[in-house]
Amino acid sequence: MTDPTLRPVSASHVEWSQEADVVVAGLGVAGATAAIEAARAGADVLALERLGGGGGAAAMSGGFIYLGGGTALQKSLGFDDSVENMKAFMKAALGPGVDEAKVDVYCEGSVEHYDWLVDAGVVFDESFWGEPGWEPPHGEGLMYSGGENSAPFNTTIPPAPRGHLPRRAAAANGEQAGGYMLMKPLLDLVDELGVRTLYNNSIRSLVVDDDGRVVGVVSRSFGNDMAIRARRGVVLATGSFAYDNTMLRDHAPQIEGRPAASIESHDGRSILLGQALGAATAHMDATEVAIFCDPQLMVRGILVNGRGQRFVTEDTYPGRIGQATLFNQGGEAFLIIDEASYEEAMATESTSAKMRAAPKWVCESVSELESEMGLPSGSLSGTVELYNNHAADGTDPLFGKKSQWLKPISTPVAAYDLRGMTGGFTLGGLKTSVDSEVLHVSGAPIAGLYAAGRCTSGVCAGGYASGASLGDGSFFGRRAGVSAAAAG
Numbered sequence: 001m002t003d004p005t006l007r008p009v010s011a012s013h014v015e016w017s018q019e020a021d022v023v024v025a026g027l028g029v030a031g032a033t034a035a036i037e038a039a040r041a042g043a044d045v046l047a048l049e050r051l052g053g054g055g056g057a058a059a060m061s062g063g064f065i066y067l068g069g070g071t072a073l074q075k076s077l078g079f080d081d082s083v084e085n086m087k088a089f090m091k092a093a094l095g096p097g098v099d100e101a102k103v104d105v106y107c108e109g110s111v112e113h114y115d116w117l118v119d120a121g122v123v124f125d126e127s128f129w130g131e132p133g134w135e136p137p138h139g140e141g142l143m144y145s146g147g148e149n150s151a152p153f154n155t156t157i158p159p160a161p162r163g164h165l166p167r168r169a170a171a172a173n174g175e176q177a178g179g180y181m182l183m184k185p186l187l188d189l190v191d192e193l194g195v196r197t198l199y200n201n202s203i204r205s206l207v208v209d210d211d212g213r214v215v216g217v218v219s220r221s222f223g224n225d226m227a228i229r230a231r232r233g234v235v236l237a238t239g240s241f242a243y244d245n246t247m248l249r250d251h252a253p254q255i256e257g258r259p260a261a262s263i264e265s266h267d268g269r270s271i272l273l274g275q276a277l278g279a280a281t282a283h284m285d286a287t288e289v290a291i292f293c294d295p296q297l298m299v300r301g302i303l304v305n306g307r308g309q310r311f312v313t314e315d316t317y318p319g320r321i322g323q324a325t326l327f328n329q330g331g332e333a334f335l336i337i338d339e340a341s342y343e344e345a346m347a348t349e350s351t352s353a354k355m356r357a358a359p360k361w362v363c364e365s366v367s368e369l370e371s372e373m374g375l376p377s378g379s380l381s382g383t384v385e386l387y388n389n390h391a392a393d394g395t396d397p398l399f400g401k402k403s404q405w406l407k408p409i410s411t412p413v414a415a416y417d418l419r420g421m422t423g424g425f426t427l428g429g430l431k432t433s434v435d436s437e438v439l440h441v442s443g444a445p446i447a448g449l450y451a452a453g454r455c456t457s458g459v460c461a462g463g464y465a466s467g468a469s470l471g472d473g474s475f476f477g478r479r480a481g482v483s484a485a486a487a488g
């Protein structure tokens with residue numbers, strides 16, 4: 001199927017229906033922060049949002065924002081962090097191939113960005129959650145969210161928790177989660193600053209002048225197209241391409257059919273619009289991957305592949321486990337856990353309690369379990385024997401699991417079938433400068449075009465840490481707004 005509306009439209013062929021200094025496409029975390037900064041810089045801003053309200057995936061998210069280098073919250077909770085340690089971790093864990101210039105400005109600006117969010121009305125609870133988990137169960141403000149305190153990083157880079165979460169609030173039917181509590185004040189600010197918003201309004205095309213400068217957009221609302229002039233710049237902020245199967249097949253087939261932590265309007269359109277103007281892209285194959293299992297269970301057992309072999313330290317960030325499972329094991333993983341550890345895990349608190357289904361196999365011995373699971377004879381038995389020998393000494397020479405989680409696996413013993421239990425979203429997208437200018441394949445900025453959020457390649461090139469998306473979306477969203485407002 002061809003889509004001619006992806007091609008740039010000549011300004012000489014359109015009649016403008018509306019105009020603004022800065023037009024922002026997408027009102028999630030990147031779009032809202034861009035709109036705020038552009039408006040604060042004195043620009044007249046118009047924001048288009050495909051859905052009936054703002055917030056995007058960000059408003060549905062857990063709310064982790066990856067921040068560090070000594071934020072006020074880290075300090076008040078007694079955690080030492082430095083810009084250099086944050087840079088070292090991000091460059092080691094989020095690659096290979098991170099954009100070092102982006103990581104540098106992100107880390108150098110992280111303390112200021114935290115203060116900016118607080119000033120914008122985002123409240124962070126002064127509390128820390130130190131248990132294994134996807135998220136803290138009571139809306140605690142700080143948590144390890146990238147495996148900083150686990151192998152292989154904890155021996156070379158001083159660890160610090162950097163997952164900052166907005167405080168939850170009571171709601172009629174439960175609680176408003178961190179993502180909502182991030183987006184609510186940001187969207188209120190968008191309104192207070194006089195940003196004009198058009199909902200149910202979807203960007204279709206970019207409009208360019210004779211010099212190739214982006215001077216507006218064509219958007220569609222309920223079947224009607226309108227051209228909107230952008231006197232200074234257009235900011236693309238429409239999210240990832242996790243829901244476009246053609247793009248997934250071309251770039252990131254590993255998550256085709258398993259989108260997670262994204263919304264259906266993440267169809268990659270901004271990326272295609274940029275590409276049609278000659279924009280460069282980066283890391284289009286990179287994906288975040290979640291594994292749908294409670295970390296309180298995983299940390300107390302061992303994860304093995306279809307050959308009965310361990311392949312990752314079980315006490316790391318569960319997103320690293322997800323990537324190791326999907327990328328390196330073809331999505332094949334089993335959790336082996338003995339009865340005592342299972343009971344211990346079930347007695348803990350977790351936000352992922354729904355990921356605590358009953359194990360698939362329960363046996364009286366490891367060899368029986370191995371046979372029931374259909375694993376090669378001796379494979380799981382050998383793995384457990386080796387693990388137990390070292391665990392008895394409190395060591396894990398193969399993967400470096402911390403001694404606090406090392407306990408020989410006893411019997412009765414059970415196994416969870418985690419095959420197919422992964423999903424994720426795309427991390428690649430338009431290549432942008434540290435000032436959020438969309439870069440042409442020649443390396444030069446495309447005049448009038450800016451982008452941020454998951455339609456761009458941000459601080460993650462391959463690896464992931466929870467909070468990196470709301471983090472780089474808001475950080476580089478702000479920069480997109482500043483740059484677009486300043487464009488002449």
Ligand SMILES: Cc1cc2nc3c(=O)[nH]c(=O)nc-3n(C[C@H](O)[C@H](O)[C@H](O)COP(=O)(O)OP(=O)(O)OC[C@H]3O[C@@H](n4cnc5c(N)ncnc54)[C@H](O)[C@@H]3O)c2cc1C
Nearest residue numbers: 026028030050056057058061062063064203453454469470
């Ligand atoms: C359940 C869940 C949990 C998550 N947890 C976390 C977390 O804890 N930390 C973290 O960092 N990330 C998390 N994420 C991921 C994170 O929310 C997204 O990666 C992030 O919101 C991306 O920011 P964005 O601004 O690019 O996209 P969004 O916030 O999704 O905003 C994009 C907006 O653009 C709109 N749009 C799309 N197409 C068009 C168009 N053609 N025209 C106009 N508008 C358009 C969309 O409707 C949307 O409102 C989670 C996501 C989910 C769903």
